[in-house]
Amino acid sequence: MILVGPRGTEDLVVRGARVVDPAGRLDAIVDVRVDDGLVAQIGERLPANGHRVVEGAGLVLAPAFVDPHVHLRTPGREDEETIESGTAAAAAGGYCAILAMPNTDPIVDTADVLRGLRARAEAEAKIPVGFTAAITVGQAGQRLTEMGELADAGAAAFTDDGRPVASAGLMRRALEYNAITGRRLALHCEEPSLTHGGHMHMGAVSAELGLGGWPSLGESLGVARELSLARDTTQPLHLMHLSAHESVDLLRAAQAAGVEASAEATPHHLCLTDEAVRSLDANLKMNPPLRTAHDRAALIEALNDGTIAAIATDHAPHSREEKDVPFEAAPFGVTGLETAFAALHTYLVEPGLVKLETLLERLSTGPARIFGLEPPRIVVGAPANLVLLNPAATWRVREERFRSRSANSWLLGRRLRGKVVLTMAAGRVVHEG
Secondary structure, eight states, rough: OBBBOOOOOOOOEEEEEEEEEGTTTTTEEEEEETTTEEEEEEESOOOTTTTTTEEOOOOOOEEEEEEEEEEOOTTOOOTTTTTTHHHHHHTTEEEEEEEEOOOOOOOSSHHHHHHHHHHHHHHHOSSOOOEOSBGGGOOOOOSSSSSHHHHHHTTOOOOTTSSSOHHHHHHHHHHHHHTTTTEEEEEOOEEEHHHHOOOOOOOHHHHHTTTTTEEEEHHHHHHHHHHHHHOOOOOOOOEOOOOOOHHHHHHHHHHHOOOOOOEEEEEEHOOOOOGGGGOEEEEGSSSSSOOHHHHHHHHHHHHHHTSSSSOOBBBBOOOHHSEEEGGSSSSSBBTTTHHHHHHHHHIIITTTTHHHHHHHHHHTTTHHHHHHHHOOOSSSSSSSOOOEEEEEEEEEGGGGOOOSSOOOTTTTTTTEEEEEEEEETTEEEEOOO
16 A cells, blocks of 8 residues: 555535536536545435535535645654644645655665654554655665665655756666556656756846856756656656746657656746746745746646646745745745645636646646556545635635644745635545635
8 A cells, every 4th residue: 555544434415516526527516425435426415314514505526636746854854844744734735645755864765764654654644645765775876775675665656856866877777677666756857067056047037136047957958868768768757846848848749759757847836937036035945946937838838738747736844944044045945735726726727827627637636647546536436535625715825824834835925716625535524624
């Protein structure tokens, strides 16, 4: 089993919501009844059978979300995030499952560390969570981990996120070796010789601000290498947090040529451009950096046409002390679990850039399928992984409302439209707001 965490047997009826399951082409105002944690019936005027009834008029009921890119900071930096706080934040954001990154202290590069995390999640997680393992020992890029042993111990995927695998030869061996595991390699694409000293996208804004630039080529060169290796080895891979239009072009061409490659984009790259960095708010410093309007438009187009099949938050908590410094001195990374839907609904759906149905699919079924997880669905017999949304609700993002232990959000103080009302994960109600 890849995911660990709580399971439930709750009884519930959601009455009269707009039920949207894009994978099943369901879009209708109906009732949904959950018996013993499973979707039992979908239809009009369903009997409650003594269950608790949630009135859904004016709301949207959809498959709950899956985030394949989350930093829980456990072990090593529990002051920033824990399994308990991170999964509570995810539940509040409408997520029924997340995958945690391995760049912790110690790094998740042995079966013993992985098994320890999975045992902690059994006791602490608010929703099911999977743990990824490192591609290389210590994420140092010198020697491959024991991928087969780690997969047997429950690794959900393999990644050196935060660092690229510097050697093309080692990356090729990783793709070939990983063929035995049935897991996906998720790759951070970067050419460090081009990005060293960069704090934001290299362009007109960085020049005006006098900040070290991080060129798009620093990402797209890495993307080109990984796609070439995937083509040569005929092995699948996943590209993490794409930000540049050149990367999107390379991915689209590779997919058209038959390469089994998937990709994700983050809410911040889909919503913002490097113009936002003029504020010098350290919560706008992320890896890869925010890029131009042209890059943002390319990401949105790729999201719409399916070239990018997943949205991932890259939820990266940092303490206030780390971020409350000049922009150049601040670490990369922003939080995102609790605000992802609302931000994307506000910046993409409300202006008509992305259809609601597309957004819901890219937050749910898309990422689940990439990583071999059971896709959340609203069909009879499926586990109740559901999110109830109020598209019309407006709210202001405030630090004191976060379940996360960290509040390094680019959205602090902003008013958003769209709110998570209720989340069910693995048959249990895990959040009501």
